[in-house]
Amino acid sequence: MILESRILGRKKAFEPLTLTLSRDTLTLQELLEEVVKDQVEQFNTRQKDGQLFKLLTPEDLQKGLENGKITSGGLEEQQQVQVAVAQQVAITAFKDGLYYVFLGEKQLEDLSESLTLEENSRVMFVRLTPLVGG
Incomplete structure (x- = not known):
């Protein structure tokens, strides 16, 4: 599966990522949980490498x-990120409408919706940013 992400108001999108899922059919909530788990694991690996x-x-x-940041490592401070907590934050943010999820051209709105994903399926996350003063 190919993951794309954008932030409204930014001209440049993030680099697409490839993610191998545990199975082909899962709910939107399960998809979000797998994406978050993968990203937390990658973050933790980068932190360990940064030591x-x-x-x-x-x-x-x-x-x-x-990317606007050059680092050669040697970082002493590590953040502790727990997968379950990060997953719950992502689910709450989705429910609160802080980001949208699209499968191809279709917007996904129901966390319990069953999805069938293939290797070349494109999932896009669009993060919304609040207007200043609004």
Whole structure:
């Protein structure tokens, strides 16, 4: 499955990610939980890797410039992220309308809706940002 994400008001989208799901048919809530679990695991791995100093290649520097952050590691402080808590936050944010989820061109609105996803299915997360003063 291919994950895309955007923030309304930003010109540049995030790089698409590929995610292998545990099964092909699941509910929207289960999909959100799997995506969050994958992202938390990746975050924790990046944090662990950040504990070590590393030699930066020209490609690392260019990528860091594009992302607005260059780091060579050596970070001592680690955040503790619990998968279950992050999953609940994502579900609550969906219920509160802070982001939308689309499967292809179809907006998904019901957490209990059953979805059949294939390897080339495109899921897009669109995060909404509140207007200033509104």
